[in-house]
Amino acid sequence: MNPIFDTLNDRQCEAVKHTEGPLLITAGAGSGKTKVLTCRIAHLLELGVAPYRILAITFTNKAAKEMKERVTNLVGAQADSIWLSTFHSFCAKLLRFEVDGFHGYTRNFTIYDSSDQLVLVKDCLKKLNLDDKQFTPRSVLGTISSAKNVLMDAKAFAAKASDFYEQKVAD
Incomplete structure (x- = not known):
């Protein structure tokens, strides 16, 4: 038996094993969403998916940090290449990556709160x-x-x- 699945219930295992296309997980607080997502990431890596092809997005910095720690504990250094961040952080990275296509803009922009x-x-x-x-x-x-x-x-x-x-x- 794969240790990734040892602590998951049937529905959680089903979500972790889903490998074709995106997956949206919605559930109440404390139901194991972060556990499912981190196990799914580990499973995708086991199947040979390149870490840089995995995107996991959360709403808060706290949740992103916790997820990053859990993924690192499961997969080690590969976690550094996974796109794991908040929506805002991901969008800022994407804008900086693509900004050259927008006349008059540079990567040195600032996002004001x-x-x-x-x-x-x-x-x-x-x-x-x-x-x-x-x-x-x-x-x-x-x-x-x-x-x-x-x-x-x-x-x-x-x-x-x-x-x-x-x-x-x-x-």
Whole structure:
């Protein structure tokens, strides 16, 4: 018997043995999702799948770290070549890898979290000499986010600005 399967129930074994195409595992907290994923990775490696062809994505840094530790305990150094990260980390790596195809962009971009964005908007309001009571940073961020959601860049937003508020947000 393969030691990878020793501690798994029937449904978990079924998920680990699934080797054709992607697999989505949804289950409640503490049900063994991480155990199944790490065992599946070990099983795929046993079957000869190259580590760099395996992608495992989690939502949190804590979960990614825990999964990486478990995979390392199961497979050793091969774990270093597996794409195992959070959604955000994976997307940032992918963007950096592919950025050369986008005119005007380089690998040296920075991704701002919500507090970074707030600081930047406050700084812009100050430089534009705008009252942050009339132009609250959160509402400015909301307006910018709405424009981004419809794929509108700054130039297009400025062209469609219909009132003083939108003109200043465009600035």
